[in-house]
Amino acid sequence: MMTSLAHGAGPLIRKLERLIRLNDDERQALDQLPLRIATFEPGHEITRQGDRPQHCVAVLEGFCSVSKIVGEGGRSIVSFHIPGDIPDLQSLHVAEMDVSLTALTKTRVLLIQHEDARRLCAQSAAITHAFWRETLIAGAIAKEWVVNLGQRDALARVAHLFCETIARLEVVGLADDRRCHFPVTQEQLGEAMGLSTIHINRTLQELRSRGLISWERGDLEALRWEDLKAVGDFDPGYLSLAPDWVVLR
Amino acid sequence: MMTSLAHGAGPLIRKLERLIRLNDDERQALDQLPLRIATFEPGHEITRQGDRPQHCVAVLEGFCSVSKIVGEGGRSIVSFHIPGDIPDLQSLHVAEMDVSLTALTKTRVLLIQHEDARRLCAQSAAITHAFWRETLIAGAIAKEWVVNLGQRDALARVAHLFCETIARLEVVGLADDRRCHFPVTQEQLGEAMGLSTIHINRTLQELRSRGLISWERGDLEALRWEDLKAVGDFDPGYLSLAPDWVVLR
DNA sequence: CGATCGTTTGAAAGGTATCAAGCGCGGTGG
DNA sequence: CCACCGCGCTTGATACCTTTCAAACGATCG
CATH class of the missing domain: 2.60.120.10 (Jelly Rolls)
Structure with a gap:
């Protein structure tokens, strides 16, 4: 370091x-x-x-x-x-x-x-509240992961993660047009999604063959965003991306 | 209401x-x-x-x-x-x-x-920080649920939930001697653990037949706490039960 | 060019869901 | 008081999704 x-x-x-x-x-x-x-x-x-x-x-x-x-x-x-x-x-x-x-x-x-x-x-x-809010959003994402892991099959699970990732990266200007860099290995994807690397691989192939995503060398693109959202049962509400924050001062 | x-x-x-x-x-x-x-x-x-x-x-x-x-x-x-x-x-x-x-x-x-x-x-x-801390602990529990749902099979998953629940209830004086009231239905357990009601039922039978728990009419008891912890891979660290809080004033 | 890491493929085993149905008990109403 | 009802629990058989094991492939790197 x-x-x-x-x-x-x-x-x-x-x-x-x-x-x-x-x-x-x-x-x-x-x-x-x-x-x-x-x-x-x-x-x-x-x-x-x-x-x-x-x-x-x-x-x-x-x-x-x-x-x-x-x-x-x-x-x-x-x-x-x-x-x-x-x-x-x-x-x-x-x-x-x-x-x-x-x-x-x-x-x-x-x-x-x-x-x-x-x-x-x-x-x-105000800074305290900003930190607290950061904690709250992280908690909301964790809860959504609980739903993702508990309720959705491999295809929906990975689709959901991709939607979430693109949505989060868009906020910080690191995704345009549903395209972003997301440089994780299939093994890491598996460790996150509770799936074996092998099944991640097959799931990615399925997502690709359905024309929903492309993903090569860590470059992810949602080819049909609405369909990907539907497959992943993705509703971005929990991300609080449109922060109608209550004013706290 | x-x-x-x-x-x-x-x-x-x-x-x-x-x-x-x-x-x-x-x-x-x-x-x-x-x-x-x-x-x-x-x-x-x-x-x-x-x-x-x-x-x-x-x-x-x-x-x-x-x-x-x-x-x-x-x-x-x-x-x-x-x-x-x-x-x-x-x-x-x-x-x-x-x-x-x-x-x-x-x-x-x-x-x-x-x-x-x-x-x-x-x-x-101080009250702000207390609320923030409440949020942090909830987030830590959610993360542990992500692990639970993603990595552990049905038996370990349910065992882990029981350990967590008993540990949390002990803090507020609602569990003594690894025994507590936990009045959820098997269906609700399934909705939480990402398992079908039927498989929850079979998992509970397995936990009972191994002599790890008893659970009747919402009364839960860990009969062999250490073994239950081992089966559930439970480490209470994330619950911050021994709050060596940093003094924040 | 061998080594390593990440990816891909095939076949078999395993854990869990689903479907279908029976059981038991507390609550309700006759 | 008893029959009925419903909810929660239990059981069995089958289907399915995912894991595991084994191995090959391709790229990058020293």
């Missing part, structure tokens, strides 16, 4: 602006935050289950997964994270990490020292 | 005290909150998916489920809630409910008007 000092928390501010309206003081407080940027190579663990980290992570570039160790040597991916996400806000409140955070691609992250994050929260209720 | 005015937010205070240390001012502010208590009969929806509620719900007595509508007429239970839980905190932040909250038993709840909750948050950072 390489770290370096950085000035300016532009990406973090943009992220928070999506969650709540910041005033100048808050923007300035964020901008003056002593921030460290770290880069991780694919497969490297940013935070490990059992760690007691002293900082939070905001993803700037790249893709990460949150996973838990299962039984004997297994691993279960519990969520994917994209630029703009803060995947480990719980570390502010719970001492020991109950999950691991892993870089799926080369990933640049902002390290926010806990003391700085706490000071920010103490200074600004 | 019947409502009545109530004075004193004892149960809510006890709940929050588990999440954070309250000072006298905060305790008093909570105690003076104009609170309404409502009672719901089994099967009744406390809040419906699509609603725009003006209040939050704190469970005082009884059991609830949070569920989502799936595809054609299906229902997926995403979480169970026990006394002390505040299952719909997201309604403070997101206008439209993306889930339904249903009473599984006769249930008494505290209705906290959003304006009151917001005033409380504005007055006390």
Whole structure:
């Protein structure tokens, strides 16, 4: 892991602006935050289950997964994270990490020292609420994954994940026209969807043969968006993409 | 639904005290909150998916489920809630409910008007953090459900749910000696675990025949706790039951 | 050019769903 | 008080989705 000092928390501010309206003081407080940027190579663990980290992570570039160790040597991916996400806000409140955070691609992250994050929260209720909202959306996505894993067969499950991913990436400008980069392996897809790699492969073939998606070398495209949504039983409501946020000040 | 005015937010205070240390001012502010208590009969929806509620719900007595509508007429239970839980905190932040909250038993709840909750948050950072923490724990449980549904077979899945439920109920004094009341039907268990009612039934028989549990008329007992934990691959870490909370003030 | 990783294919085994039907008990009404 | 009813639980047989095992393929890389 390489770290370096950085000035300016532009990406973090943009992220928070999506969650709540910041005033100048808050923007300035964020901008003056002593921030460290770290880069991780694919497969490297940013935070490990059992760690007691002293900082939070905001993803700037790249893709990460949150996973838990299962039984004997297994691993279960519990969520994917994209630029703009803060995947480990719980570390502010719970001492020991109950999950691991892993870089799926080369990933640049902002390290926010806990003391700085706490000071920010103490200074600004709006920032506290923005963090809380980030937690709420992550929870809503997790609930939808519970539905996905519990109720839908392989085809619908993968279709749903693709819809969710495209929808989330569109918000941060990383998907246009239902097309995005989503560089996960079929094995990782399987660990996330509760399916064997082999069945993921066959499911992808089915989605492709139905003309619903194309996916090569990590480039995903929904060829028939409405049909893909229908197959995946996808309703983006839970993502709170149109934030009719209640004003909290 | 019947409502009545109530004075004193004892149960809510006890709940929050588990999440954070309250000072006298905060305790008093909570105690003076104009609170309404409502009672719901089994099967009744406390809040419906699509609603725009003006209040939050704190469970005082009884059991609830949070569920989502799936595809054609299906229902997926995403979480169970026990006394002390505040299952719909997201309604403070997101206008439209993306889930339904249903009473599984006769249930008494505290209705906290959003304006009151917001005033409380504005007055006390500690209460804000307590709510946020409640959200974080709910998220951790949801992630563990993702693991449960994605990675474990029926036997382990049900065993894990029973362990989790007993552990959570012990915290609020509703389980002693690995024994508790957990009055859900096998159908509801199936909707939560992504299994057919029939397979739930066979799984319960297997758990019983192995001498791991007894379960009659909603009374659940873990007969061999350690073995049940092993079968369910249960590690209570994610529940944050021993709150080595970081002091946030 | 061998090695490795990710993907793909085939065949067999296994876990779970579905269909169909019977059981048992508490509640209701005659 | 008893017959009936309905809901939740239980059982058996079959079908289906998904896993597992085994192996080959293709690309990238040193």
